Amino acid sequence: MKLRLTILFVVLVLVAAAQRPDFTVQQPVFKKDSFYVTKYGAKNDLTLNTKSIQQAIDVCNKNGGGVVVVPAGMWMTGPLVIKSNVNLHLQRGALLQFTADKSQYPLVAGNWEGLSQMRNQSPLSAENATNIAITGYGIIDGNGDAWRAMKKEKVTETQWKRLVASGGVLSEDKKTWYPSEASRYGSTLKNPGEIKPEKTKEFYESIKDFLRPNLLVFTSCKKVLLEGVTFQNSPAWCLHPLMCEDLTVRNVYAKNPWNAQNGDGIDVESCKNVLIEGSTFDVGDDGICIKSGRDEAGRKRGLPTENLIARYNTVYHAHGGFVIGSEMSGGARNLYVDNNTFIGTDIGLRFKTTRGRGGVVENIFVTNTTMKDIVAEAILFDMYYAAQDPVVLAGEKREPPKVETLPVNEGTPQFRKFLIRNVVCNGAEKAIFVRGLPEMNIKEIEMENLVIQANKGLDMTEATGISLKNVQLTVKETDPLMNIHNSQNIKLFNIAYNKADVLLNVTGEKSKGIVLNGVDAKKAKKGVEVNYGATEAAVKVM
Template identity: 35%
Template sequence: MKNILIILCFITGLNTAFANEGWLNILNEGGNNKGIKCTQAIQNAIEKASKNGGGTIFFPAGEYLTGALTLRSNITIHLDSGALLKFSENFDDFLPYVEMRYEGIVMKSFQPLFYAKDVENITITGRGVIDGQGKVWWNEVYRIETAKEPLPPTKYQTMWEEQNKGLYTEPYYKRTVDKKFFRPSFFQAYNCKNILIEGVTFQNSPFWTINPEFCDNVTVTGISIFNPHSPNTDGINPSSCTNVHISNCHISVGDDCITIKSGRDGDGRRYGKATENVTITNCTMLSGHGGVVIGSEMSGGIKKITISNCVFDGTDRGIRIKSARGRGGVVEDIRVDNIVMKNIKEEAIVLSLFYDKGTQVEPVTEKTPIFRNIHMSNITASNVNKAGQILGITEMPIQNITFSNINMDGKEGFTVNTATDVEFHDVKVNAIVGSSFKISDSKNIILDNVGSSTAIKGVPVIKLDNVSNALINNNFPFNPTDIFIEADGKDTKNIFLKNNVLNNVTTKIKKGASLDKKAITE
C-alpha cells in the first residue's frame, strides 16, 4: 500500500508540474495588478509560453495596463473575475505599424490592441474586463475631421504616408484616406485559424472590436461588448473569414453590432476571399446602427450565412444588407429566422444597393454588386419606423427574396423597388402611414396571405407601380378596408388575384390612369 501511495504522489506531482509549466501567472512573470504599465512583462510571458509550445497567461483580479500585444500560436489569455486589463492611451504604445486591414483596405497602420498574424490556436477567455480606452482615439479623429484649416501632419500621419506609398483606393474614399490616421481594431487576427473568444467583456474600443481578417474557424461566444456612442465602434466584424460561429453575445455599441464583410472595392476583389459558413445565434443587441449587418465592404463575396434566435431592442436598424455600385461581389444564400425586434429607429429590414454611391446606371462588370437567395422568416417587430426596404439597381435587381411568417407594427410598411422574384407569405404589417406593401419597377412577385390591421382611409394596403407577373392570393382583410390594391404604371401587367375574400373592402382595385385595362386578372 505504501508503494502505491508513493507512485500516486509521484504521478500527481508530474501532472502538477506539467500543468504549471503551461500556466503562467502574470504576477509571477514581472507583471503587476496595480495599474502600472507592464506591456513588456505580458509580451515576455507570451513569448515564453510560445517557446514551450504554448500555454495560458493568467491574469488574477486587479488592474493591468498595457500597450499592444502580439499573440502567438497556442496561446490563451485568461482573465479571472475581477481582472481589468486596460490598454494604454499613448499612441506610441501601438507602434511599429503592422500589416492590417482597415475598413476592407489592407495597409500598414497602428498595431491592433490584440494582434495575431499567421498563427493558430489563440484564445481569449475568462470573466474579466478588457478596456480599450478608446476616447483618446475618437478625440483625435474628431480633431482631424473638424479642423477648419489644414493641420500640420503628426508624426503618425507622416509615418502612415511613408509606409503606404502606392496604396490605391477609389476616389470616393479619398476623404477617409486623406486623414492618414487609422485607428486600430481592439482584436484583429490576420490570416489565422482556430480562434476562440469566450466569456470576457470588451469596452471602449478605439475602432472595430472583434475583427478577424482572412481567418478560418472562429468562435466568439458568451462575450459582452459595450462601446458608447462613438465612431466606427462596431461589435463583431468577421471579414474574409470561413467557418465563423457567433453565439450567446450581448452587444451595445456606437456602430453596427455584428457586421459581416469581405473587403472594399478593388482591394477586396484583388484578395478575392469571401466570408462564408457563418452562424449567428442567441444574441441580444441594444444600442447600435444595425443589429446584424452584411456589407457594405463585401467585394470578396458573402455566402452561406444563418442568423437566428436574436433580439434587437433599440438599434437603428435590425437586419441590414448593404452595398453599392463599384463594390462588386456576391451576397447569397442568407437565412434569417426567429428574430424579435423592438424600438427600431429606422428600418427593421434593409436590402439596399444604394449605400453610399450615386444613381447613375453602369454597365454590368466585376464592380457590379449582386444580392440573391435571401430568405427571412418568423420575425416579430414592434415600434419600428419602417418595416422594410428592398432597393436594387437598374442593371442588377435584387433577386430571389422571401419573407414568411412576419408580424410588424410601425410607422411605415415594406417598400420594394427594382427587384425580381420576391415573395411575401403570411406577412402582416400594421403601418400607420402609407401602404403596408409598396412595390415598384419589379417583377415576379407573390403576395400570399398578407395584410394590415391598421387600414388607412384613402390608402391602399398594396400599391403596385410598374410591376409585372404578380400573384396576389389567399388574402382576407378582417377589418374594414378602404382600398385593398392600387395599381398604376404602363409596364404593369400579368397581375393575378386568386382566392381572396374581400367582403370587408370598399374598393378592391383602384386603377391608375396609365394602367393597361388588361393588366389585372381577377
C-alpha cells in the same frame, strides 16, 4: 395524389436540409500549464506592463502553449501579440487596460475597411497563429476615447464643453472635435492610410493619430476562441477576425459608446467556419457584421465569408443588428442566423452594398428573430449604400441617389437566395425596405411568418422573385401600405394588416408578375393603384 404528396414531402425535406449547417467549427485545445503575468514582473498599478505580459505570452508559446493568466486587478499595457497555443485568460476582476499613450502603438501594415492600409498596431493582434484564445471573466479596455473624433450633435452641451476644454482641435465649422491636429488633418484626406508607393514614412507619421486601430485583429489564424470576456471602448472596430478559419465567439460582451465612430461590435471578414453565440453587443456602429474586402482589392483576395452560425445573441444599440456589407466584394455564403434579439438598433437585419463592390451574397438563412424599438427599418436590403448613418440627424439634409442603369461588370454586386423566417418586431419606422439596382435586381428573397408593428409597411424597388408569405403588418401610415416599383415576379401571400388607405401601389413600366393571394383587399379604402408607367396587367389578385 400519392405521387404529388411524395414529391411535396421530398421538396420539404430538401428545403429543411438546406437550412441546416453542414459544417463544423473546430475548437482550440490548450495545455493546462499556467503562466501568471505577475511571475514576469507585471504590477497591479499604473505601471506599463507591456514587456512583462508579452514575455509571459512568448514563454508560454515557446514551451508548447498553455494559459497566460491575468489575475484580478488593474493591468496597464501597450499592444500585445498573441502566439500559437496560447490562451490569454482574464480572471474575474481583471481589467486589462490599454494605454492612451499613442507613442506605444507603432505604425504597421494592416487592413482597414477592406483595403491594405497603414494603421497603429492593434492593442491585441495575432497573425498566422494556430490554436489561440482570449477567455475568462475580465474586461479588456481599448482606451478608445483617446483616439476617436466626436460630432457636436452626438453629445450634450455639457459633454461638448468638457471635451473641448480637455484639449484637441475643432474642425473649421466647429462641429467636430478631434483629439489632435494629426487626427483632424487625416480626416480631410481620402483613404489617407491606403498603402501606396509614393507615400513616405513621414507622411504616415503626420496622420498617425487618425489611423485608429481596431481593438483586436487576428489575421490568417486557425482555431480561435473568444469567450466570456468584455471587450470595450475600442478606438475603431472592436473585434476584427480577418481571413481566419474555425473561429468561435461565445458569451462575449462587446461594448462601445453609442456615438463611437466606426465602433462596430464584430466584423467577420473573409473567414470560414465561424460560430458566434450567446454574445451581447452594445456599440456605436454595426453589431454583428459580415465583410469580405472592398472593391477590386476584395475581389482580388477572393475569400468569401462562408459557413457561419450566429445564434442566441443580443444586440442593443447598433447601426444594424445582423449586417452584411458594405465591404462584401469577396462574397458571403452559407450564413445561418438563428434566435437573435435586437433591441433599439437603428436597423434590424441590414444588408448593404453599392456599385463598385462586386461580390455575390447568397444562401443566407435568417430564422427566429426578435426585435424591439428599431429606429429605422426592421429588414433592409439596399444596393445604394452611401457610408452614412442609417438615421438622419436633426437638420441633416440628404439627396436621394441618382437612378440610372449602368452596364453590368465585375464591380456589380449581387444579393440573392435569402430566406428570412419567423420574425417578430415590436416597433420600427418601416417594416421592410428593398432597393436593388436597375441593372442588377435583388433576387430570390423569401420572407415568411413575419409579425411587424411599424409606422410604415413595405417599400420595394428593382427586385425580382421576392416572396412574402404569412405577414402581419400593423402600421400607422397607410397610403400606401405596400409600394412596389419596377419589380417582377413578386408574390404576396396571406398579408394581414390593420388598415390601409391604399393596399398596394405599383409603379414603373418594368413592374410585372405581381400576385396578391389570400389578401383581404376589402379592408382597404382602395385595393390596388397603378401609376407612372405600370399597367393593371402587372398585378393579379387571387
